[in-house]
Each structure stands twice: as C-alpha cells, then as structure tokens.
Amino acid sequence: MRSLRLRLAVGAVIAIGLVLLVAWFSLTRLFTDHVVGRYRSEMMTTVDTLAAELVLREGRLMLTGEPADPRFDLPNGGRYWQISPVDGSNSLRSRSLWDVSIDSDAPPNSHYEGFTTSEGPDGRPMLVHSQTLSLGEEPRPVRFVASAAFPQRELDEALNDFQAPLQLMLLATAGVLAAAAFFQNAIGLVPLRRLSERAAAVRAGRERDFGTSGPSEVQPLVSEINLLLKEREVAVERARARASDLAHGLKTPLTVLAQLADRLPAEDRALALRQVELARQRADRQLQAARMGVERMATTSVMGLGGKLVSVLRPVTAERDVAWEVSIDSSLSLDVDPADLAECLGNLLDNAAKWARSFIRFSARRVNDAITIVIEDDGPGIAEQDRDAILKRGARIDSTDEREPEGAGLGLAISADIADAYGASLTIDQSDLGGLRARLTFPVRVVRRPLRDPV
Template sequence: MIRSLRLRLAIGASIAIGLVLLVVWLSLSRLFTDYVVGRYRAEMATLVDTIAAQVAVRDGEIVLPREPADPRLNLPAGGRYWQITRDNGAPIRSRSLWDTVIDRDRPSAPHHLGFLEVEGPDGASVLVHQQTLTFGEGPDARRFSVAAGFARGELDDALAAFHSQIRLMLVATAFVLAGAAFLQGAVGLSPLVRLREQAARVRSGEEKDFGSAGPTEVQPLIAEINLLLSEREAALAQARARASDLAHGLKTPLTVIAQLAESLPREERRIALEQVDLVRQRADRQLQAARMGVERMATTSIASLGGKLVNVLRPITAERNVVWEVEIDPSISLDLDPADLAECLGNLLDNAAKWARTRIRLSAEAADGRVRIAVGDDGPGVAEGDREQVLRRGAHGEDTEGNHAASTGLGLAISADIADAYGAVLSLGQSSLGGLEAVLTFDTGGGRRRPRGPA
C-alpha cells in the first residue's frame, strides 16, 4: 500500500497523462493517415479521370491518343504509374511501368489502406487505385479499366515524418504535463506541510492549537484537532489539580500518623516513621510537578528544569552545608513531557540530597546524538552488586561501607520506569565525588512516551 500522498498523486497523474497522450497519439495518427491517404486517392482519381477523358476507339479498339503530361509518368520507376486494361488486346501502360503489368485480377493481391498493392518496375511496392469504365453505348460499347498508382514509399515516408514529429511533440508535452502535475502536487500539499510545522510548534509548546487558518478542505480536520487539544489540556489541568489535591490531602493524615507513631516502641516507631517519610517524599514530588504546570510534550531545557529542581531541594540540604554544583550547557534540550522528566530527574536529585555528605553535582552533555544527564554525590554510594537491585521497586541495597538501606527503594525505581517509557536508560555507577552516580541517557530528540503503569 502506497502511504505517500505525493507519490499517489504522481502515479495518478502519470497514468492519466499516459492515457490522454496515448489517445491523442492514436487520434492524430488516424486523422493524419486518413488525410494523406485521401490526398493520394484524390490524386489517383484525378489521374484516372484525365486518362479516361483521353480514351478513344479506333477500329474497334480502345486507344489513348495522348498521354498525361506528368514527367514522372515517362521515367522508368518515376513514382507515378498508369495502365489501361482492355477486354481484348494488350494493356496500355505508362513508360514509368517499363515492362511491369498491373494484374488487377490476381486474387491473392494484398491491399494497403484501401489501395491494391503490386510490385513496381524497381521491385518496390506500388499502391494502385483503379476504376472500370464503359466507352460508348449499346452494341458498340467497350469496357475497360484504368489503374493509377504511386510508390508506397512516398506514403510511408510522409507518415513516418509526421509520426516522428508528433512523437517529439507528445514527449515534450508529457514532460510539461508531468512538471505541471508535480507543481500542482507541491502546491496542493503545501498546506499539509504548514500543518506539520504548526503541529511541531504545538508539540514544542510554542502554540496551544492550530488556529483557524488553512484551506477549506482541511478546516474540519483543524477544528477537530483544536477541539482534541482543548479537551486534552482541560483533562491535564484537571489531573494536575487532582494530583495536587491528593498530595495536599495526604499531608494532614501523615502528620497525625507521625505523631501517633511517637508512642510506639522504638523499632516499630522507626519503621512507621520511615514509611511516613516515604509517602511524604512521593507526595512532595507530585506537588513539585503540579507547581511546575508542565504536563504536555514540549521542548524542555535541561538547564532550566534542572535549576528549578535544585532550587526546590537546596533548602533541604542547607542544614548540612551541602554544596550543589550545576554544570549544564543551556543549549541542551529534549523533546518530551517536562513533568515526566521533572519526576525522573527529581527522584535522582532527591536521592542524592538524602545521602550526600557535602557535595552534589548535576551535569548534562550532548554527544553522538545522545543527551547524558548525570547526578553524582559524595555519599556512601551503592555496592556494585546491588545497583541493579535498587532500580527495582521496593528493593534496598547496601552502601559501599556495608550499611543497609542505601536507597529508599522507590525513587530510583520510579526514575528507571520513566526512563524506560521514553526509550532512555538509567544506569548507576561510582561518582568521581566518591558516592553514587545516576546517569540518564536519552536520544537527542527525546521521544514519545509509551504507556506505563501508575507509579
């Protein structure tokens, strides 16, 4: 199945042009052939009439006292021929026939374009037009036939010359029409190109919808797309509001649970407070995403988003005097949902803020068609054998010093899920600062999000 509209139009135009030019070729060829054959037939009929007008009867025999004056009739194989065939006696012939006799009664004689075809004095074909006439009336009437002919080569050359010229003309016409069809396709499809550019601007967040401009034929499509975008924007706004309401709604119950947990035994209190802190972190992440208000596909600046996330998390580490280092080229960007990227990168920064001792580094670089975002800290890190495990939901690992619970077991798993949904990769390694380094690797253009389960 052909998916390209431009190719479909080109094939359709080529077929139409080919059929039209074929009809033109056949029609013009037929018309010109009929015209040329008619001219030769008229010439031969005139020659027959001229000869018949000169016929006389002497001593009971048909004679021709005076021959036509055309010099081609007096030259052997001169190109014009005549012959009078009598009932009694040898035929009377033009000198151009030399010793050739036109046998009009030969049953197997071929015909060409309505003419009898015979062999001429030079071996070439001669096309003959003949008529049977009667001279006189009553018992003295004499029947005879007059044949006039011409070299078939003349007719063939005339038709060949015409066909050669008309062939060149039709080929030139085909090129002109093909160019016109290509131009028509380009002009006709240009509104779709503009719609594609407008779609790119909508996707990057520069425009909210497709506007109202465009050809009449695509206006219904534009209206439907605008309505779809409007409904999607409303649904996203509602989803953000619900996420924010849910996150805020969890604050009070979590505070109450934390207060009640203070009355529990030490070990149970530690477990309960750890779980409360886990839920609170998740709620904070949703609040941050809701506050940013970026829940649709757009061209996302890594430096801008990273700066916002660092500003949100910096106060959390202020008491420990943690230094934040941000090394991001402002020109680096990704085409994906900023809210997803904010949640993915925010979890990594949140994890670094939790375990860093004095320094956290956020960096991003673009090379070889990929964007590499790295979050490193100088905390205890994660043992190499546990790095795959901590990317799974609910899993914990040991740090490089052998201590348990080097990660929350949720934030990194969520980031890994989001990265996977966009075809990216989240990998863990040893940071140059001494702790854990989490690296997100995206294709330069980002990508469309694939459906994923709820976090």
C-alpha cells in the first residue's frame, strides 16, 4: 500500500468502524438495561402489592385485594401474577393466566435478561419475576413464592423499536465521519501536492528551490532538499568550469597540430587533417555530453525553437531551390533544455538540408502521451543495413559524395544520445519522399536519464 491517501482512508474506515461498533454495543446495552429495569420495577411493585394484600385465615393464604391494573382481569391480558405456597397447597393467580400456572422453579438456562421464562396462556414465552416470602409468626410461618409476569414479546419489541433508529443514526454518523475523514485527508495532503508542483517547477527550471513555506512537519525534508539543490548547483558550476577549461585546453593543441599537418607531404596532409577534425568533433561531443548532464531543464516550445532553426537553414538551401514544409502544432512544448533540443533537432535538420534535392518536410504533433517530431527529405537516404549503425556511438558511414565534409558522421549519433538522455527515441527509416525520415518521439512528461558514456 504505497498511497498515503489510501492508507489514511483505510485507517479512518477502521477507526470509524471500531468506534461505531463500540457505540452500538454500548448504547444497546444501556437501553436494554434501562428497559429491563423498568419492567423489573413494575414486576417488583406488583409483587409488593400482592404481598401487602395477603392475609392468613385458618392457615391458608387469602387476598384482601388485587392489583388495580385491569389487564390482570382479562384472559391473556398481558400482565400476570401468582401466589404459590411452598407447601404445595392451592395457588392463587390472576384471571389473565386462565388455566396456566407460572413455573416458579424454572432452571437457570431458562433465564432471559434476568427474568425466568415460562409459557404464557397464549403458548408464547413470558418473563417472570419471583420472590420467596413468608407470612405469619414463628414457629409456623407460611412460606410462599410471589410471581409477576409479562409477555416476552413486549420487551423484544421495545428493544427492536430502539434498534431501527439507532442503526439509522449510526449509519448517518458513519457517513458524516467518513466525509470528515475524506475532507481531512484532502486538506492534509494539499502541502504534499504543492511540494510536487514545486518539484515540477524546479525540474522545469522555473524555480531554484522549494522555498521555506509549508507545514512544520515537512520543513526538515524541504530544508534537506534545498541543501541538495544548492550542492547540485555548485556541482553544475564546477562542471561547467571544467568543461570550459577542457575546451580551451584542447583548442590550442588541435590548432597547432592542424598547422603542422599543413607542412606534411600532400599524400599525408589529408589524412592528418582528417584525424585532427575527428579529434575536434569527438571533443565537442564529450563537452556536449558533459553539458547535458548538468544543465537545468526548462519548458521549450517546439514551434518556437523549430522555427528559429528553419529560419537559419532556409537561406543555406535557397541556392539549391529546396522547398520547406513546416507543420508544427503551436501548443506543443517539451520539458527539455532548449540547448539540448536545439542540438538534437539542429543535427537532424542540418543533415536533411545537406542531402535534400528539392524538398524538406518538418512536422510535429501529439499522439496520446507522446510528442512525435518528424524530419524528412527527398535525398538519397541511407541504406537499410546502415541505418542502425549510423546511430551508434563511434559509427561512421563512409561516402564519396562531395557534399560530405571530412570527419562528418557524428551528428545523428549525437542526436540519438540526446534523445536517449531525455527518455525519447530516434528512429531512421525511408521517407515516402524518397530520402531519409528521422522520427523523434518524446514522452509528454520527460524524465531525464543518465547519459551513456560518449565516445
């Protein structure tokens, strides 16, 4: 379970469920005890009234008056009483019992909520409260059991009538608490969402750090991330300085070597100059790779950058009457450093401008979760067996064409490396124009990956 929202939701559901379960049992028990207490008090009052009306006449128990409740006088009236002498002599009972006697010696397992159970005149169970009393003076008092009873269904109905609204109340409470927990989760996770947006802004180059605002609970994390960003910025500056030093350090020796190569015999001069140019290009590629590893990302408009590159190359191809077709959605943008994207597209456009005979097509559009950039020309293209090799590091396709300068052949491989660094892909195939088609596919949400070691 990796989602904080899901964890909080599950925790809230469990907590709410436990609390409501405890509330259910507690309220049910309290109400049951209250109702049972009311019935027990009524039955005890009936027994006390009977005991107060009992007299002894000729050694037999007799009632001088009966409880006033009219239900005792109706057959199966719902309230019952009975006086049972311990010596087994005839019992006294209410008319409501009709021809049924209360079992005052019920076993323990027949108890229900503190009452004993007995069969009522309608065949249904009734709940009985009994007390053993005595009347008369020593040495021969008369002992008897006074019992009062009522139908068990009355108690059950009273409890059921309470359960229905209690269920509705607890369900409504659960809904309110769940909504409150959801709202609390939504409010509580807002700072994390803001941190995520801030991280996206930092990654896109719109912000330098996470700032200092936010809840105190996440401030230690924010402070540590800000420190890491500062350390990264220092490392970037150092890398830039080292790259600049390397560029200057290589420039002078290569220039000297080129001058010395001019003094060589004609048959060796071309080979030497070609090797010097290869060394210069590979050094440039190393510097490009180092810069890609440290530059800050930014959001780049494909139309804006592509239009600038085309405006630079169009005059170069104008003398050969090469036509350009540019079809780019103006809303497209990539989270790619502008210099990296310019280098990647520039190499591909430069290759198309170099080899096109009369037409170049430059298009970009979004398909699902990817942005596809396609550059096509009507030139000679590249043989199918050489298309994979031209994108590999250190590979070079020899050509006798007079338009290919000495030491060329690294542009497409550099573009492939830049695309790979941003999680994109570069594919080369045959265009329907007859020449080369280069297809760049970038994910909409670019995540920069470590660059492969260049050659």
